[in-house]
Amino acid sequence: MDPALPSDEDLLANSDGASFEAFYRRHAERILGYFARRTRDAELAADLTAETFAAALAARRRYRREAGSASSWLFGIALKKLADAQRRGYAERRVQRRLGMERIELTDEDITRIESFAELEASTLVEVLVTEQRDAVTAHVIDGRGYADIARELNVSEAVVRKRVSRGLAALRNRIGSRP
């Protein structure tokens, strides 16, 4: 990152709207892409993205640098929102309502674009892997998350995550190499 630019942590520490919007812009597509690949539902992915950032906005004063990077913190919120939505069958809008945010309706172009996140060849390729390797490769390579972050989510050691990613990538290389 350009050292002249404020860090994610600095942006969260500032209370002005422009700082939070800058933080959002750094992570919006990554979070939206993550939800699009996980849900394969553009509407749900958009709703989850909006609720995740609304929750981050509402909770940003409680963020502490000692607890980890702002990126990991944001992903933690996203994981919880996804788990809630899978449990409920729909995405909540509780925090958005509290913040007075209206639901953003998607246009056909929005839907096409969000769906394109879920149709990346990489995310399709990983479907051939066994579940453990697929989850690790998706989280690390496609979603760009750190090993420690993934290890916490999967409740395994970092070494295990590294091994799964390594073996998963090797399996993909073999598969791509075997294509006619």
Next chain:
Amino acid sequence: MTEDFVTRLGHALRAAAEREQRRGPLMRCAAAARSSVPPVTRTAIGAVGALAIAVVFAIYLATALGPEPARPPDVIANVTLARGLGESAAAFDSVWMVDTHDQALLRVDPAMRRVIARVPLRGRLSIAAGPDALWVGEDTGRGASLVRIDPRTNRPAARIVLRTPAGRPFPAGTPVVIGDGVWAFSINHALRVDVRTGRVTRLATLAPSTVGIRDVTAIDGDLWALRSDGRLARFDGATGARKRVFRTSFLDMPRVVGAARPPLLVADGGRLARLDPATGRAVWTVDVAHVGSAAMVNGLLWIAALNDNGERLVGIDPRDGRIASSTHVGQHDSVSIARVGREVWLAGSGGDVLVLRP
């Protein structure tokens, strides 16, 4: 050029952040005032405050419940049926529930309150009861199907892959059964499947491409679709032909509340309204937060209303919107409500079912 979703959400978040910032100094003053008051004084102020709130709440309840409050419903059972539950429907002498955790349809004996059959399915599931079968919308994200479940065998009797007449995939949405047709919904279209032949017979446009559909329900053989622009549109339940469009601008971001033999109910985050189907105007409006679905039992309309203090089962007189009963049910987190004989079943997101008898 129209801004994309990411840009529009960025603007909305920035505006929300600025509102929060403006609210900030007042909140900080309040927090500072709280921290500067000695603990003993704080306790005394707290006690007086709590008493005042209790008095006001008692007056409010006395006013809201009217002269003849209904007896609060008895909680007669709390059973765990799965690790996660979704939609539910009472039909064929059973209660049918979506197991969201294991992606299955559960058939529950209403007397024993036990799962008597489990139908494994895939993806996001939604259900609707027809005259001789239960219909399940099965959406895996890569394709959707309507699955016909035969209640005599508890097995899928047909699986109809949803495609438009042009052959494009179509999502399942929550199916709606009207006569001999089952409707499935996308963001602005509806697809009718003939239940006898399993063939797609109609693709209807419910809203222009720039306007989405929030919710759809069936009343008196017609489809009622609530659009994202706040308008309510009525369509012929057999042909999908548009009959009328109403404005519902009195509510912020409304949605249709489904119920068995319902009046036409619309809710937003803080209010519930009964609409006159002839005019689209509100017959009454009542302040209740986060209304889920609804069920009519003993002449009252029962809804699960949620706020920050937990959840309440609220009984409303459908004629005038009077709150006739309100019972705290804790942090149950109801996702659907079903009328089962004279009971109300609240399916919780965590897999628990709360059974109440009004």
